[in-house]
Amino acid sequence: MTLNAGRPVPPGPTLLEREAELTAIEARLEELCGKPGDAAGIRSGGVIVFAGTAGAGKTTLLAEARRRALARGCTVLRACGGEQEQESAFHVVRQLVQPVLAAADEEEHRRILGSWYDIVAPAVGLVAPGSAGSPDPQGVRDGLDWLVTRFAVQYAPVVAIVDDAHWADAPSLAWLAGFAPRAVELPMLILTGYRPEDMPQDAAGFRRVVERDGTRPYELAPLSERAVARMVREGLGAEADTAFCHECWTVTGGSPFEVTELVARSYDSGLKPQPDNLPQLRELASAVKGEGFIEGLHRLGTSCVHLGWAVAVLGAEATLPLASDTAGLGIETATQAVARLREARILRAAPPGREPPLGRGADEEPPPGGDSGPLEFSHPLLATAVYRAIPDGLRTALHGQAASSVRAAGMGPTVAARHLLEVYPDGDPAVVEELREAAREYQRAGAPEAAHRCLGRALREPPSLEDRPRVLYELGCSALLNAPAATVNHLRAALEEPALTSELRVQVVYRLAQALGHADRMGEAVRMIESEYRKATGARTRLRMQAELLMRNAFRADEEDSPARSRRLARLASHLTGRGMAERYILGLRAWDAMVRGEPTDTALHFAGEALGSGLSWTDEEWGFEVPVLVALTYMYCDQPGRAEELFKAGIDECERKGWRGGHLSFGFTLLGYIRYRRGDLTEAENLVRAGLRIADRVGSRVPAQWFALGILIEILIARGRVDEAQRIAGDYSYGQVTPGAVIYPDSQTVYAELLLASGLREEAEAQLTAVGERLEPRGMRNPAWCPWQLRLAEALSTTEPERAARTAWEAVERARRFGAPSAIGRALHMSALVSTGATRLERLREAVRHLERSPAAYELACALVSLGAQLRRAGLPQDAADGLYRGLEGAVLCGAPALAARARDELAAAGLPPLQLRHDGTDALTAQERAAGEAAVRGMPVRGIAEELGLTEGAVRLLLSGVYRKLGTDPAGLPTRLRGG
Numbered sequence: 012m013t014l015n016a017g018r019p020v021p022p023g024p025t026l027l028e029r030e031a032e033l034t035a036i037e038a039r040l041e042e043l044c045g046k047p048g049d050a051a052g053i054r055s056g057g058v059i060v061f062a063g064t065a066g067a068g069k070t071t072l073l074a075e076a077r078r079r080a081l082a083r084g085c086t087v088l089r090a091c092g093g094e095q096e097q098e099s100a101f102h103v104v105r106q107l108v109q110p111v112l113a114a115a116d117e118e119e120h121r122r123i124l125g126s127w128y129d130i131v132a133p134a135v136g137l138v139a140p141g142s143a144g145s146p147d148p149q150g151v152r153d154g155l156d157w158l159v160t161r162f163a164v165q166y167a168p169v170v171a172i173v174d175d176a177h178w179a180d181a182p183s184l185a186w187l188a189g190f191a192p193r194a195v196e197l198p199m200l201i202l203t204g205y206r207p208e209d210m211p212q213d214a215a216g217f218r219r220v221v222e223r224d225g226t227r228p229y230e231l232a233p234l235s236e237r238a239v240a241r242m243v244r245e246g247l248g249a250e251a252d253t254a255f256c257h258e259c260w261t262v263t264g265g266s267p268f269e270v271t272e273l274v275a276r277s278y279d280s281g282l283k284p285q286p287d288n289l290p291q292l293r294e295l296a297s298a299v300k301g302e303g304f305i306e307g308l309h310r311l312g313t314s315c316v317h318l319g320w321a322v323a324v325l326g327a328e329a330t331l332p333l334a335s336d337t338a339g340l341g342i343e344t345a346t347q348a349v350a351r352l353r354e355a356r357i358l359r360a361a362p363p364g365r366e367p368p369l370g371r372g373a374d375e376e377p378p379p380g381g382d383s384g385p386l387e388f389s390h391p392l393l394a395t396a397v398y399r400a401i402p403d404g405l406r407t408a409l410h411g412q413a414a415s416s417v418r419a420a421g422m423g424p425t426v427a428a429r430h431l432l433e434v435y436p437d438g439d440p441a442v443v444e445e446l447r448e449a450a451r452e453y454q455r456a457g458a459p460e461a462a463h464r465c466l467g468r469a470l471r472e473p474p475s476l477e478d479r480p481r482v483l484y485e486l487g488c489s490a491l492l493n494a495p496a497a498t499v500n501h502l503r504a505a506l507e508e509p510a511l512t513s514e515l516r517v518q519v520v521y522r523l524a525q526a527l528g529h530a531d532r533m534g535e536a537v538r539m540i541e542s543e544y545r546k547a548t549g550a551r552t553r554l555r556m557q558a559e560l561l562m563r564n565a566f567r568a569d570e571e572d573s574p575a576r577s578r579r580l581a582r583l584a585s586h587l588t589g590r591g592m593a594e595r596y597i598l599g600l601r602a603w604d605a606m607v608r609g610e611p612t613d614t615a616l617h618f619a620g621e622a623l624g625s626g627l628s629w630t631d632e633e634w635g636f637e638v639p640v641l642v643a644l645t646y647m648y649c650d651q652p653g654r655a656e657e658l659f660k661a662g663i664d665e666c667e668r669k670g671w672r673g674g675h676l677s678f679g680f681t682l683l684g685y686i687r688y689r690r691g692d693l694t695e696a697e698n699l700v701r702a703g704l705r706i707a708d709r710v711g712s713r714v715p716a717q718w719f720a721l722g723i724l725i726e727i728l729i730a731r732g733r734v735d736e737a738q739r740i741a742g743d744y745s746y747g748q749v750t751p752g753a754v755i756y757p758d759s760q761t762v763y764a765e766l767l768l769a770s771g772l773r774e775e776a777e778a779q780l781t782a783v784g785e786r787l788e789p790r791g792m793r794n795p796a797w798c799p800w801q802l803r804l805a806e807a808l809s810t811t812e813p814e815r816a817a818r819t820a821w822e823a824v825e826r827a828r829r830f831g832a833p834s835a836i837g838r839a840l841h842m843s844a845l846v847s848t849g850a851t852r853l854e855r856l857r858e859a860v861r862h863l864e865r866s867p868a869a870y871e872l873a874c875a876l877v878s879l880g881a882q883l884r885r886a887g888l889p890q891d892a893a894d895g896l897y898r899g900l901e902g903a904v905l906c907g908a909p910a911l912a913a914r915a916r917d918e919l920a921a922a923g924l925p926p927l928q929l930r931h932d933g934t935d936a937l938t939a940q941e942r943a944a945g946e947a948a949v950r951g952m953p954v955r956g957i958a959e960e961l962g963l964t965e966g967a968v969r970l971l972l973s974g975v976y977r978k979l980g981t982d983p984a985g986l987p988t989r990l991r992g993g
Contacts, residue, residue, distance in 0.1 A: 026075060027238040027267075029068065032229050035059055036076045036202070043168045043200045044083045056163075056199040058191045060221040062207050063231030065392050066268030069204030072231070073172050076202050085200075086166040092178030094395060095326030099429055100458030102327070103183035104155060105136045107171060111162055112137065123161070127154040130670035133456040134182075146670020147492065149709060151457030152186045153672050159190060160197060167198035175391060176205035176217065182458050188216035233265030243284060246274035251284030258289050262296040268390055272299045275356060300392055305400045311351050314340055318348040319357065322386045323398040324409045328417055328426060329386040336416040337409060349386065359389040410434050424449040428465050436472045443474045447482065450489060457670065463489040463497075480508040484519050491526055492673070498526035506543075516543070517555055518633070524563055525635065529714075531752040533567040554593045557583065561600050562637060566753045573790035577604050589621045596638045598622035603641040609794035612649040612831045612984070619645045629662035629679075630669045636662070640678060644756075648796050650832040650866050652686045653980025653989050659683040677706035677716040685723045685757075689834075690980055691869025693731055694907035700724045718755045721746050722762040730870060732910020734769045741766060747779075758783060758798045765803055773807045780804040795823045796835035802842040809846045816846040833982050834871060837863035841875045844882075853882050860895070864973040867980045870911075872973065873902030877915045889922040896924065898970075935978045942990075944971040945979075949987045 026033060042054045059076075061069050080087050090106035112120060112135070120137050121128050130146045131154035132138045146154075163169045173179065173187060187203075194201050203221075205228075210217070221228045234242075240256035263269035276295045282288050297303030309316055321338035322329040335345030352358040388394040401409065414430035428449035431442055446469035450462035466486040474482045487501035502523040505511060511519070520543045527536035540563060544556040564576050584601035587594040599622030606615040619642050627639035643658035663679040666672065681703030688696035704720035711717075721744055728737035741747055747763030764779035783800040787793070795801060805820035820843040827835040837859045844855035856879040863872040880895030900915035916926070937945065940961065947957045958968045976982060979989040 026068070026072065027241060028234055029072060029231070032061065032072055032231070033075070035229065036072075036079065039200050040076075040079060040083055040085075040170075043170070043198060044085065054198070056168075056194040056197050056201070058194055058201045058203075058220070060228035061202070061204040061231055062221075062228040063204070064208065064266075065206060066266040066390070067231040067233070068267035069231060070174055070390075071267065073174050073202055073204055077170070077172055080170040080200075083168075085168045085170045086162075088162075088169065088171045090171075090173050090179075090183075092173070092175040092180070092183075093327050094178050094391065095324070095398070096429070097178055097180055098432065098461065098464060099425065100180055100182045100453055100456060100461040101134045101136070103173060103179045104134065104186060107173075108135050108155075108158065108162070111166070124154075124158065126668065127157055129668075130154045130457070131158055133452070134458070145454040145459075146457045147673040147675075148182065148185070148457050148459065149706070150667075150670030150672035151182070152189055154670065155186050156190050156193070159199075160193070163194075163197040163199040169197075169199045171199060171201045173201070173203040176203045177207075177209040177211070177214075178391075181211070181213070181460060184211075184214055184217050188214075188220045191220045234260075234267055234270065235265065236260040239263070239265060239270050242270050243274055246278055247282075247284045252286055254286045255284040255289065255292065258292055259296075262293055263299075268392065269296070269299050272356065272390075300396060304393065304396055307355070308357065308397065308400075311355060312348075314338075314344050314348040315351050315355075318345055319352060319397050320401050320405070320409060321413070322358070322388065323394055323401065324406065324413050324430070325386075325417075326394075327385070328413075328422065330384065331386065333413075333416050333420060334386055336419075337413045339412070356389050357393060359387055407433060407435055418445075423452070425452050425461075428468075432464060432468050436468075438472060440475060440478075443469045443472045443478065443482065446472070447485065450485065454489065459489050459492055463493075476508075477510050480505050480511040480515060480519075483508065484515060484522070487519075487526070488522055491522065491529070495526045495529040499523065499530065499532075502526065513547075513549065513552060517552055520556065521559060521633065521635075524559055528563065528566070528753070533563060533753055534569060536563050537567060551591070551593070554591075554597075558593045558596045558600070561597060565600060565603065565641075566637070568750075568752055568754055570790065573792070577608060577791060580604055584618060587621075589624060592634055595622045595624060595627070596634060599627070599638040599642045602645045603638075606645045606648050606830075607794055607797050608791050609796075609826050609830045611829065615645050616649050616651070616984075619649075623658075626661070629665050629675060630671055636675055636678075640682065644682065647686050647689060648794070648832065648835075650834050650868075650982035651980070651985045651989075652690050652867050654985065656683065656686050656690075656980060659686060673706065674710050674714065674716045677703045677710060678719065679703070680706065681716065681720040681723060684727075688723065688727050688730070688870075690867050691871070691873070691902070691906040691977065693727055693870065697724070697727050697731070697907075700727060713749065713751075715751065715753055715755065717744070718746075718751050718759055722755065722757045722759050725762050725766055726757060729765060729769045730911075731908055732913075734766070737766055738770060756797065758787075758800070760786075761798055761800045761803060764800075764807070768803060768807055773810065777804065777807040780807060793826055794830050794835070795827050795839055796830055796832055799823070799838065801826075802839060805842055805846050813846065817843070820846050832866070833862045834866035834868035837861075837866060837868070837875060838871050841871070841878060845878065853879075853886065856882055864969055865976060866982050867976050869902055869977045870906045870908060872977075873899050873906055873908065873911060875899075876902060877911060877918065880915070881918045884918060884922045889924065892918070892922055893924050896922070937975060937978055941971050941975050941978070944968055945975040945986060945990050948972060948975075948983065949990055 036059065039057055039059055043056055045054055061072055063069050077087050077089065088107045088110070090103045092103055096102040115123065117138070120132065124131055130150055134151050134155065176184065179187070191201055236257060239260040243256045243259050244251045259270060259273055263273060273296050276298065277284070277292065280295065282291055282295065298307040308319055317338040318334055318340060321334040325333055325337060331345060331349060332342070335342050338345065340348065349358060353360055388397070410430040410433040414427045414434065417430070418427045424445050428446055431446055446465045450465040453459070453462035453465065463486065466482060466489055470482050470486060473479065483501050483505035487498040487505065490497040490501065502519050505519045506516070520540060524536040524540055527533065527539065537560065540556060540560045544553060544560060547553045547556055561576065561580055564570050570576065580601050584598055587598055589595045589598055598618050602615050602618035602622055605618060622642050627642060629636040629639050639662060643655045646652070646658070647655035659679060659682060663676065663683065666675045666679060680699050684696045684699030684703060687699060700720055700723050704717065704724060707714060707716035707720050721740065725737045725741060725746065728734070741763070746759070747766070751759060760779055760783050764776040764783070767776035767779065780800050780803050783798070784804065787798060787800065792798065801819050801823035805816040808816035808819065820839065824836070824839040824843050827839040840855050840859035840862060844852045844859060847855060856875065859875045860872070860879055863875050866872070876895045876899030880892040880899055883892035883895060896915050896919050900912055900919065903912035903915055919926070943961060944957055947960060952960070954965050954968050958965045961968065975986070979986070981989040
């Protein structure tokens with residue numbers, strides 16, 4: 012299907028000295044469509060960018076590209092940035108996609124967009140935004156990627172043209188910069204033109220696209236004197252004098268636009284191309300632009316001036332009815348003014364590329380009621396000149412009238428808001444409300460910066476004293492993603508407002524704490540909440556403040572008295588029943604605190620279950636997603652990663668449905684990868700964490716989401732034996748050189764020390780790990796499952812201070828036993844064995860394996876098995892070593908740990924044992940024997956009894972149960988629940 016199929020394609024203009032650009036266009040179109048009669052069909056797309064000063068011929072070149080694309084049967088999507096529309100979010104995007112969607116109704120739109128409808132529809136202007144939550148900008152961009160990709164495939168081949176990209180609105184330009192590199196993989200060619208000198212400073216993403224891979228845009232140079240002479244002779248006659256042609260080139264500087272206008276005006280005035288007429292030529296040239304052009308406009312009469320002003324103010328919304336209303340002219344007078352302006356070549360007769368509505372032929376007359384199409388200046392230079400020539404006070408008044416006109420025409424609050432932003436403040440409550448409504452629409456469309464501009468202007472109106480706190484709150488919320496420091500200022504101001512209600516005050520405090528956290532000012536957030544807590548009087552409000560205070564302190568890296576907070580939290584949680592959201596959040600924080608401190612897993616899991624109830628939302632804008640994440644991770648650390656994985660997948664799905672594809676989704680993918688890592692699926696873990704890091708990189712530099720992803724990725728790479736790559740990533744991000752202001756897990760200093768150990772830098776690692784202990788011990792954070800700094804310190808000390816290493820590792824074992832998670836005990840015993848000698852080492856390795864067999868930690872089990880096999884071989888027991896080495900090798904291969912697998916193979920070779928044939932099918936489905944063994948264990952049957960019932964050895968039963976724990980992601984305590992679900 013081609014949107015423009017069957018419509019006549021007019022011949023293109025003569026383009027001089029643009030051979031290279033036209034050749035590039037033709038070559039790319041051939042790559043896109045194939046040669047005529049080529050059976051290969053649609054090929055690949057790409058991007059072509061044209062850069063040049065105003066009047067250099069970019070629009071004409073793009074129009075020629077459009078003409079050639081239509082001639083080849085391409086679907087052409089076209090958009091143009093506008094100087095007056097730069098503040099209108101998604102203005103360019105809507106021009107591109109709305110013609111494709113125009114013929115469909117809402118039901119069809121929902122079918123086309125599918126699950127993206129609620130996220131993308133407001134951005135493309137399909138529906139009036141409702142009261143649902145606001146997607147983040149990245150979520151909207153991802154949805155637009157999906158929509159345009161679908162168009163590219165459905166309507167292939169597609170050519171998308173974006174003219175005057177330097178005036179594109181920021182959300183559209185950000186989307187274009189992100190999407191353009193994908194065009195090469197689609198049947199889609201993107202062409203764009205822009206003025207480098209007018210490109211916004213914050214358009215770095217667009218600049219990277221147009222200059223990627225060292226390929227710079229095509230720079231459109233001024234025309235040579237020879238080309239100008241040719242244009243003059245083609246327009247005014249072959250007898251045009253050489254001196255006259257030279258003067259045309261001199262006064263225009265070779266600008267194609269100015270040359271074209273000068274030749275046309277010379278023709279219209281009957282000017283002969285002779286040397287005697289050079290003074291008149293210069294006078295005509297002065298009227299093409301600048302003051303001479305404005306003087307020419309005034310000579311056309313007052314009605315033409317006023318209508319021209321109105322068109323300049325209205326911009327893309329300019330039609331005859333709206334322009335006449337804005338200018339204060341009757342429709343008949345306005346019609347006559349339009350005719351004169353077109354005759355004077357100030358307004359163009361019809362915009363290039365304008366298509367009649369679908370269903371009406373190109374040669375049909377417009378419907379009765381006059382010219383209802385857009386009114387456009389013949390060149391953007393003229394629009395700019397007219398707009399800037401309007402006296403300041405009059406220009407402001409015209410914007411006010413334009414706002415009234417578009418509002419009366421039903422064009423919506425965001426269209427009116429563009430004009431209200433230019434109007435002088437006057438204390439009008441209606442203006443405040445309209446700007447707030449426009450801000451809500453922009454927020455719903457995923458354009459918070461546009462919302463912030465509207466709310467900032469509403470504050471200056473100003474609002475009534477009763478409305479001022481709410482406006483300040485909305486203004487602060489709108490800046491949270493892009494300017495947390497500005498959010499802090501606005502919300503602090505809201506707290507000082509005398510009309511602030513107690514209900515709104517709680518919301519302001521929550522948002523202010525969130526903004527301070529984003530700005531790495533966690534201590535300030537805590538002090539603010541403490542102050543507000545002392546002022547609060549209602550029981551529900553005080554409980555809400557307590558929950559917020561406890562959570563912020565939990566993430567505060569410099570908390571002064573963590574044990575005191577833990578005691579308060581334990582006392583408070585013991586009296587709560589989870590009846591309200593505040594109580595459930597406090598219970599969730601109690602679960603996390605119990606786990607971090609190393610209290611028994613039963614305690615942590617009890618409070619996690621109480622907090623979770625029927626579920627905790629990740630996208631609740633009032634409560635945040637931090638506590639739901641902490642609750643899910645509590646399950647992971649307590650050897651219930653299967654349950655944690657379920658919670659994370661549900662949270663990720665919730666974020667994607669709501670269009671939250673920034674920091675929240677980054678945390679989701681990253682921490683889901685961490686769960687897979689702790690379960691032993693290193694390949695999938697790496698893929699997930701890299702996806703989380705890519706999103707975090709888009710969110711910003713040195714943000715918490717980035718620190719989380721980097722630490723986990725480095726741990727995974729070390730486990731997979733790729734230490735050099737881990738070092739390179741750490742260097743690229745200065746990981747280990749900067750101390751985050753918030754609590755990060757895995758602890759970044761510990762991970763960095765692990766990298767130092769893997770690099771052979773034991774002394775440096777010892778110093779880092781000693782500092783970790785000095786930091787965490789006073790805070791009571793002593794769970795080796797959460798931060799294994801003692802295990803790593805023991806490893807660092809093993810060659811220089813073996814006795815201290817043994818004491819340190821054994822202390823970690825004792826802490827792990829108190830916590831009770833089999834994986835934590837097994838891992839600690841493994842390290843304790845490695846820093847021990849003789850029979851103690853062998854005994855502890857065997858015990859480590861027994862504990863790890865009862866855990867879901869497949870990689871840690873494989874490590875312990877290889878260590879046990881190696882120790883048995885060195886003890887002269889090669890046959891006993893074989894079982895551990897074979898099982899360890901199999902586990903290493905299945906986990907995706909080639910370095911560990913290579914070590915196991917070396918040990919097998921040293922023992923004179925043959926290579927391994929894998930016995931596992933690589934799936935996570937329970938076998939019949941595994942399920943039977945698991946069900947018997949749930950009934951309380953000991954290993955010996957299970958062996959007798961199944962006719963197996965006790966060792967075989969332990970292997971079966973180990974597979975059950977690994978596949979279901981649980982330990983024995985969680986087996987009944989997971990077995991029913993699995």
